[in-house]
Amino acid sequence: MARKKKIKIPKIAAVDLFCGAGGLTHGLLDESIVVKAGFDVDPVCEYAYEYNNDVPYIIKDVSKLTGKEIKDYFDDSEITVIAGCAPCQPFSKYTQGKDNTEDSKWGMLYEFARLVKQVKPDIVTMENVPQLKRHEVYTDFEKALKKLGYNINSTIAYCPDYGIPQTRHRLVLLASRHGEIKLLDPIITDPKKYKTVKETIEHLPTIRHGRKSEDDPLHMASSLSELNMKRMKASRPNGSWLDWDKKLVTPCHRKPERKTYRSVYGRMSWEEPSPTITTQFTGFGNGRFGHPEQHRALSLREGALLQTFPADYQFVAPDQPIYTKHVAKMIGNAVPVKLGQIIGASIRKHIEYLYSQAASA
Numbered sequence: 001m002a003r004k005k006k007i008k009i010p011k012i013a014a015v016d017l018f019c020g021a022g023g024l025t026h027g028l029l030d031e032s033i034v035v036k037a038g039f040d041v042d043p044v045c046e047y048a049y050e051y052n053n054d055v056p057y058i059i060k061d062v063s064k065l066t067g068k069e070i071k072d073y074f075d076d077s078e079i080t081v082i083a084g085c086a087p088c089q090p091f092s093k094y095t096q097g098k099d100n101t102e103d104s105k106w107g108m109l110y111e112f113a114r115l116v117k118q119v120k121p122d123i124v125t126m127e128n129v130p131q132l133k134r135h136e137v138y139t140d141f142e143k144a145l146k147k148l149g150y151n152i153n154s155t156i157a158y159c160p161d162y163g164i165p166q167t168r169h170r171l172v173l174l175a176s177r178h179g180e181i182k183l184l185d186p187i188i189t190d191p192k193k194y195k196t197v198k199e200t201i202e203h204l205p206t207i208r209h210g211r212k213s214e215d216d217p218l219h220m221a222s223s224l225s226e227l228n229m230k231r232m233k234a235s236r237p238n239g240s241w242l243d244w245d246k247k248l249v250t251p252c253h254r255k256p257e258r259k260t261y262r263s264v265y266g267r268m269s270w271e272e273p274s275p276t277i278t279t280q281f282t283g284f285g286n287g288r289f290g291h292p293e294q295h296r297a298l299s300l301r302e303g304a305l306l307q308t309f310p311a312d313y314q315f316v317a318p319d320q321p322i323y324t325k326h327v328a329k330m331i332g333n334a335v336p337v338k339l340g341q342i343i344g345a346s347i348r349k350h351i352e353y354l355y356s357q358a359a360s361a
């Protein structure tokens with residue numbers, strides 16, 4: 001029987017816009033995509049990005065970045081990718097000019113489109129919250145890419161379907177100048193097989209609220225007030241403050257219309273994926289962020305593991321103080337590493353298909 005010919009694929013090179021602490025970059029690297037540089041304005045993420053990925057972190061406002069600078073990083077790379085996860089914060093140019101509503105939150109997408117136009121990479125990928133899809137700024141982004149000749153596919157990915165222990169939904173856009181491209185199909189189709197909180201964090205040492213593990217300074221949990229400790233003790237996994245004694249319920253939740261806010265001050269369940277890890281996950285009152293058994297909110301390390309960062313991912317230099325707010329922001333803002341890897345694998349599959357077609361032509 002004739003052996004299948006192995007197709008040699010050239011190196012795929014990427015730059016990561018709005019790279020943060022490197023969740024997306026790390027996932028792309030896991031698929032052997034060579035990330036040439038990450039761009040971000042926030043100096044706080046520099047250490048985590050460079051230490052864990054060995055990729056230069058360029059502190060730069062993307063609205064001031066030029067296509068030429070990106071091209072210089074690509075140098076003579078054969079396959080090029082611009083990846084990014086535009087922030088949802090107001091962008092002055094558009095808040096002043098267009099509108100001051102939801103659309104203006106994603107103004108940086110216009111800058112992303114400008115850079116795609118200047119660089120014309122082979123592949124573009126953008127990750128964001130699903131609600132972005134309803135906004136004009138997103139339609140404008142797709143229109144700009146179509147005009148440049150890209151084939152576009154967008155998917156709302158449900159993270160547990162991809163082996164991520166977290167019920168996060170994310171919009172993933174993939175676009176190629178060379179034909180159809182799409183996100184890989186889900187790898188887990190039976191919800192009973194979703195990766196759970198237990199499988200992800202149960203092995204970590206027990207810690208008390210306000211304390212940290214001796215082995216890992218990032219396995220640290222915020223302190224609880226006396227009242228919140230009583231609430232924590234009265235909380236059961238997947239329950240809500242409706243289970244508590246009335247004395248413990250906050251005055252604002254006592255109002256009948258607040259009954260819908262059930263997932264704040266909640267404990268997560270061992271047996272399911274966690275809720276979406278936001279930038280606020282270290283606070284018990286900010287969501288269902290209570291540990292399933294211990295009387296405390298999630299530690300920084302637990303949040304990072306639920307975001308599928310490797311167990312040894314470092315967020316702060318050893319000689320620097322750990323500010324919970326800073327680290328929780330890097331973790332909650334990140335693209336789950338595993339989703340980044342799935343995006344990388346989707347790009348790789350697309351390129352391999354193109355090369356196999358060319359080889360058999």
Ligand SMILES: C[S@@+](CC[C@H](N)C(=O)[O-])C[C@H]1O[C@@H](n2cnc3c(N)ncnc32)[C@H](O)[C@@H]1O
Nearest residue numbers: 018019020022023024040041042061062334335
């Ligand atoms: C959602 S986070 C990106 C997370 C990152 N992709 C990851 O996977 O870890 C958005 C990032 O955009 C950065 N940012 C906000 N405005 C920016 C700008 N004008 N230029 C460059 N970066 C910006 C923020 O500092 C933040 O790190």
